[in-house]
Amino acid sequence: MNLSFNIAGHAWTVPKAVQSIQIEKEMGWPEGWSMRYSGVRKRHWVDHPDSNGELGAKSALKALEAAKMSLKKVDLIIFAGATYDYPLPNQSSIIKSKLDKSNTLNIPCVDVDTTCLSFITGLEIAVEKIALEKAETILLISSEVASNGLNPDSREVYTLFGDASAAFVITKGKNITLMNSMLKTYSEGVYDTIIKGGGNKMPPKMYDFDARNHSFQMNGKRLLRLGKRELPIFMKEFFSTIGINPKKIEHCIPHQASKAGLIIFESCFPLKKYGVRVVSTLEDYGNCIAASIPMTLSMHLEKNQIIEGERCLLVGTSAGFGIGAALLQFNKIA
Amino acid sequence: MNLSFNIAGHAWTVPKAVQSIQIEKEMGWPEGWSMRYSGVRKRHWVDHPDSNGELGAKSALKALEAAKMSLKKVDLIIFAGATYDYPLPNQSSIIKSKLDKSNTLNIPCVDVDTTCLSFITGLEIAVEKIALEKAETILLISSEVASNGLNPDSREVYTLFGDASAAFVITKGKNITLMNSMLKTYSEGVYDTIIKGGGNKMPPKMYDFDARNHSFQMNGKRLLRLGKRELPIFMKEFFSTIGINPKKIEHCIPHQASKAGLIIFESCFPLKKYGVRVVSTLEDYGNCIAASIPMTLSMHLEKNQIIEGERCLLVGTSAGFGIGAALLQFNKIA
Numbered sequence: 001m002n003l004s005f006n007i008a009g010h011a012w013t014v015p016k017a018v019q020s021i022q023i024e025k026e027m028g029w030p031e032g033w034s035m036r037y038s039g040v041r042k043r044h045w046v047d048h049p050d051s052n053g054e055l056g057a058k059s060a061l062k063a064l065e066a067a068k069m070s071l072k073k074v075d076l077i078i079f080a081g082a083t084y085d086y087p088l089p090n091q092s093s094i095i096k097s098k099l100d101k102s103n104t105l106n107i108p109c110v111d112v113d114t115t116c117l118s119f120i121t122g123l124e125i126a127v128e129k130i131a132l133e134k135a136e137t138i139l140l141i142s143s144e145v146a147s148n149g150l151n152p153d154s155r156e157v158y159t160l161f162g163d164a165s166a167a168f169v170i171t172k173g174k175n176i177t178l179m180n181s182m183l184k185t186y187s188e189g190v191y192d193t194i195i196k197g198g199g200n201k202m203p204p205k206m207y208d209f210d211a212r213n214h215s216f217q218m219n220g221k222r223l224l225r226l227g228k229r230e231l232p233i234f235m236k237e238f239f240s241t242i243g244i245n246p247k248k249i250e251h252c253i254p255h256q257a258s259k260a261g262l263i264i265f266e267s268c269f270p271l272k273k274y275g276v277r278v279v280s281t282l283e284d285y286g287n288c289i290a291a292s293i294p295m296t297l298s299m300h301l302e303k304n305q306i307i308e309g310e311r312c313l314l315v316g317t318s319a320g321f322g323i324g325a326a327l328l329q330f331n332k333i334a
Numbered sequence: 335m336n337l338s339f340n341i342a343g344h345a346w347t348v349p350k351a352v353q354s355i356q357i358e359k360e361m362g363w364p365e366g367w368s369m370r371y372s373g374v375r376k377r378h379w380v381d382h383p384d385s386n387g388e389l390g391a392k393s394a395l396k397a398l399e400a401a402k403m404s405l406k407k408v409d410l411i412i413f414a415g416a417t418y419d420y421p422l423p424n425q426s427s428i429i430k431s432k433l434d435k436s437n438t439l440n441i442p443c444v445d446v447d448t449t450c451l452s453f454i455t456g457l458e459i460a461v462e463k464i465a466l467e468k469a470e471t472i473l474l475i476s477s478e479v480a481s482n483g484l485n486p487d488s489r490e491v492y493t494l495f496g497d498a499s500a501a502f503v504i505t506k507g508k509n510i511t512l513m514n515s516m517l518k519t520y521s522e523g524v525y526d527t528i529i530k531g532g533g534n535k536m537p538p539k540m541y542d543f544d545a546r547n548h549s550f551q552m553n554g555k556r557l558l559r560l561g562k563r564e565l566p567i568f569m570k571e572f573f574s575t576i577g578i579n580p581k582k583i584e585h586c587i588p589h590q591a592s593k594a595g596l597i598i599f600e601s602c603f604p605l606k607k608y609g610v611r612v613v614s615t616l617e618d619y620g621n622c623i624a625a626s627i628p629m630t631l632s633m634h635l636e637k638n639q640i641i642e643g644e645r646c647l648l649v650g651t652s653a654g655f656g657i658g659a660a661l662l663q664f665n666k667i668a
Contacts, residue, residue, distance in 0.1 A: 196420060
């Protein structure tokens with residue numbers, strides 16, 4: 001079955017900017033370290049207690065406005081992300097409560113989590129629901145607040161992550177075709193990106209507080225090795241399934257994992273060399289977990305960078321360890 | 335499009351039993367209080383550090399065994415639930431790593447969360463993916479550990495919840511038809527079931543530890559009022575959409591929310607009165623969050639209670655506040 005859809009509106013939001021130079025000064029780290037090692041010149045961090053809910057609702061409202069659509073038209077809200085305001089209820093319900101002040105629109109709220117690849121998974125599910133006529137208008141939101149989970153002990157992590165949200169109004173239509181989507185989970189790397197504390201393995205009630213346990217930890221070297229080994233195999237399968245030569249696609253939005261991650265991606269899969277426009281927002285926004293891909297896509301679309309007949313690959317890695325991709329063919333631009 | 339599927343195998347697992355009488359003795363609460371107020375005689379609680387991963391993997395292995403199927407055959411793993419081992423990575427990746435000891439099967443792992451209704455949402459997504467031929471064999475797992483989030487200050491909550499898991503191997507086929515599925519989120523009740531601490535609203539790094547913030551809190555009275563008002567409207571819409579008289583269905587598996595919840599469900603929607611077999615596992619297992627519905631369904635199926643041509647309604651409420659339902663028509667029993 002042909003999986004096609006329209007993007008009726010889209011938007012992205014970031015909170016206040018935090019310059020790397022400012023962090024380096026405060027922490028007593030060498031000036032320029034962040035840009036050199038993480039590739040991040042600035043990122044955006046929320047002012048607590050603002051978090052996923054407020055940030056996500058802002059993009060959702062802007063995306064609906066761009067679509068010239070009221071919330072009433074929305075059949076389903078999907079939150080696609082890894083961080084959240086509360087362990088319970090789900091994040092989509094929190095965001096909806098901020099959008100539907102009258103409490104009269106009983107739109108179903110579903111959360112989908114494949115960590116950094118959640119947007120790709122959420123988009124796939126949205127497009128499938130539209131194909132099956134289970135929904136006509138889906139509000140797909142990624143909103144991530146990483147800043148509360150950063151440990152200054154790890155300079156690499158602390159300087160890498162930013163907060164951001166993005167929202168897409170996905171509707172029934174033929175403007176875009178989802179040509180392929182694929183996700184693979186490589187359990188070898190399951191514990192290489194982790195937040196150890198706060199779930200059932202280390203409930204706050206049972207363990208003495210240690211900030212490191214509530215911080216994002218990653219074994220960057222192992223992850224890069226795993227990505228380097230598996231990415232070329234994944235990509236070969238992804239493109240051979242649909243019989244498309246990856247050199248012939250026009251745009252690529254990779255997850256903004258890290259400077260090293262983007263370099264390795266290009267070394268495994270030299271899209272830039274083939275003339276594909278590989279978009280990066282890492283320098284100005286950092287790694288915004290699941291919000292990176294949709295924010296970068298939204299920016300790219302708002303600059304009218306994609307024209308009719310072109311194809312855009314969304315691709316990235318995630319905790320789990322996962323590799324995922326989706327190829328969009330733009331038949332017509334809204 | 336006809337949404338049909340087979341259940342190739344299913345299973346459920348609980349950890350060790352904890353009798354209400356034992357809790358009442360330890361806490362100095364009146365003997366029989368739990369049974370009288372929560373309707374729970376015993377529930378099952380994990381021995382820490384066992385949690386969602388171990389419990390979920392057990393049901394998954396048993397379900398695969400029942401299906402006479404190896405993990406190799408599985409195209410997709412969906413975790414459908416509200417509690418987790420770690421805030422990151424997602425729970426499905428953790429469970430997969432326990433099933434795929436060789437780390438050679440790169441099965442995609444997706445988490446879906448609509449709190450207590452996650453199994454219904456996960457089943458719907460699984461069946462849709464099968465209809466679109468995006469997958470042929472899906473391992474759908476709900477595994478919930480509530481016991482770490484219970485506050486002895488609230489006798490009602492402490493005695494109500496249990497830990498459990500269930501898994502279903504969903505395959506391509508015509509044995510069962512998903513006749514309808516529906517979810518609605520009523521934002522009026524968004525904060526009436528909540529765990530306040532541990533997310534971005536109350537990060538452990540910023541707040542002094544208070545066990546109540548890491549405990550499940552519910553405003554039972556408000557929830558019951560909301561359920562009582564909305565459930566009849568929801569059900570009327572659910573059945574009128576498909577033109578089926580609810581009196582004519584044979585089985586109903588309600589979410590085991592609470593004794594009061596089950597009484598109110600029957601008062602709004604007197605299925606028992608019509609002769610529908612409404613199955614309850616509350617007394618022996620408590621409310622097992624998203625694992626309640628699939629565990630109760632798995633038990634009901636293993637006792638061969640459903641015969642060809644019969645229909646089974648899955649229905650419940652969730653944090654959010656949500657109401658959801660799915661109607662399964664059993665064309666043939668495996």
